[in-house]
Amino acid sequence: MSVAGLRKPYPGNLAVVGAGPCAVSGQRSVLLSATRVEKVYGKGGPDSVRALDEVNVTLSDGEFVSVVGPSGCGKSTLMKLIAGLYPPSGGTINYRGQDVKKPQRGMGIVFQTPVLLPWLTILENVLLPIRVLKSDKAAATERGMKLLEMVGLAGFQNKYPSALSGGMQQRAAIVRSLIHDPSLLLMDEPFGALDALTRERMTVELQRIWLMNKKTVFFITHSILESVFLSDRVIVMSARPGRIIKEFEIPFARPRDFRLTTEAEFGAYVAEIRQLLGTTNDG
């Protein structure tokens, strides 16, 4: 059911992949595949909650994939299963040909909140993965300084998190997730706690960072607009149980300008996804 490479940016003719297993996009190799993944909270009694139901996701090398869905559709759960933080109740997750049984060193995570440790400076926070992974600190420091500069935090490396605004803290968190050069970046509503303007700027910023690094990104959001703007592919999920209802290939050329969001073709994607979700999501 491969539709990768299909580039028809017209409404009603959207490149759509069903809920089945998605094949490799183009010539890119598969980095991660989740097959028939389930997650049930509780012990199977009447109180147990089925958070995820037979979800299939494939991430190719260098691909930017978003997941949109209403609150409680299990998108964060899906990310945490992919990260290896929790075991799935059913199905398998395969990363580079290996079963994910515990967190993988090749992954970086950005959470909804920055989760910076307040007793460490920004640079020390950024280098935390290096300390944990016992990697080369000198090289990482240099890399960290470059990354901080890239996200506009040059000169803030010796400040403590409390001295930074929410947006700056989240950018530091993004740098931390990139410091150990992960192949896969998992982002769980990273801009959820930011105000609308900062959020817009961070979205453009994230695209820039991605274009410079070409990591595989798995991006969880409840903003349809954000997902269409950033992604190669958007996965739409429904709630209770969490299921994939549709996937969209987003063909627009990069780098994408935020003005794109006001164009009709772009709007058509947003509208279709919104209709699927049956909500008046703020986009």
Added chain:
Amino acid sequence: MADRSTRSKFASTVATFATGIASLATLIVGWQLAVGFLDIPQYVLPTPLGVWHALVAGLSESPTSPAGFWYQLESTLKATIFGFLIGSALGIAIAALMAEFRFVQKFIFPYVVGFQSLPKVAIAPLYVIWFGYQIESKVAMSATLTLFPVLLNSLEGFSATERDRLELLASLDASRWQTFWFMKFPAALPFVFAGLNLGIVYSLLGTIVAEFIGAQRGMGVIITQLQMVADTAGVFAALIVLAATGYVLISIMRFLQAHFVFWSGATSEADR
């Protein structure tokens, strides 16, 4: 605006200070006059002037003279500091083990609760039997009293860790030791310090109690001796020395706290 608020803050600090001085002066003058007018004997309530003379006399003695305060204070301080260090190290270590290992918690917690309900100074005579009349029994008493507040506060700190932070460390496949050392331990420091602030007060208390029960040197010893000869002014002077010592110890703890948990805005409020 900012200028006005700093100025009014300064003014209110000055006002508080002035009120304190006035209150103290009133107390001392009132005390002096009351003792004179009511003809209270010196051995019941000495005059402030008498206390002052005793204080100056006690502090003028050479540090090697057992009649002076310095000689006795040295012994008390030594026992207090050793007791504090031992008690707080044990308290933090046990709390960490209890928080990290469920079975340790189950194993130890009943005893902690049991000990908590025991008035711990009542153990002092036992320590004299075990450790004798030298510094050891004082250190043991001081450490015992320090242990509990440090243990209970630290345990709360080690147990309250944020899920996001745990997931961050877990996502890096951090070992249990790394998670503890990089995250749980520093995160618990505000609680640990709340315990240490109590612990330093208790360690001095423990030393004095041990000195009352049986010791050859220390402020507790000199207080009992002064009491025997009905030198009440001397007792008051010794109490002032102890209060000053306690104040210095607490100030050192506050300084260390400000240095190590500068990042925690909640701490200073929590133990205020």
